[in-house]
Amino acid sequence: MNLKYIVVVGLLLFVSVVYPQGKNKQSIISSGNYYYGEAVAFDEREAEDRAMDKLLQGISVTVTSQFQTKVEETETDLKQSVQSIVNSYAGATLKNVQTIVTPRDGGQVEVFRYISKDEV
Numbered sequence: 460m461n462l463k464y465i466v467v468v469g470l471l472l473f474v475s476v477v478y479p480q481g482k483n484k485q486s487i488i489s490s491g492n493y494y495y496g497e498a499v500a501f502d503e504r505e506a507e508d509r510a511m512d513k514l515l516q517g518i519s520v521t522v523t524s525q526f527q528t529k530v531e532e533t534e535t536d537l538k539q540s541v542q543s544i545v546n547s548y549a550g551a552t553l554k555n556v557q558t559i560v561t562p563r564d565g566g567q568v569e570v571f572r573y574i575s576k577d578e579v
Contacts, residue, residue: 484559484571487571492576492577493574493575494517494573494574494579495513495571495573495574496509496510496512496514496517496571497513497569498510499569500568500570501566502568503568506567506570507570509570510572513572514556515553518579527541527543528540528541529542553578553579555575556572557573558571559571559573
């Protein structure tokens with residue numbers, strides 16, 4: 460009876476620790492309300508960096524464009540040219556990035572990083 464109690468309590472602890480992370484991760488991905496990135500590596504810091512890179516890639520890049528028209532007129536000739544200039548940039552201050560770290564088989568670590576789109 461004592462062993463049965465320990466097994467039941469151990470199972471409940473295992474499910475309460477592992478299951479919410481998996482469900483939370485899936486709900487984050489399926490909601491469409493978050494930017495996220497995930498990575499697996501043997502080194503946790505490397506996995507964190509890769510996950511953050513993927514998260515940042517998910518954030519859109521602002522693209523601006525402008526047209527410049529140049530007209531040159533001489534007594535005998537008229538030259539007109541149009542030049543298109545495209546600028547792109549990305550900038551964001553990321554606060555409240557959440558992280559879920561999950562140990563994997565073989566000594567690897569999975570890192571899942573996410574942030575609400577409203578916070579970017």
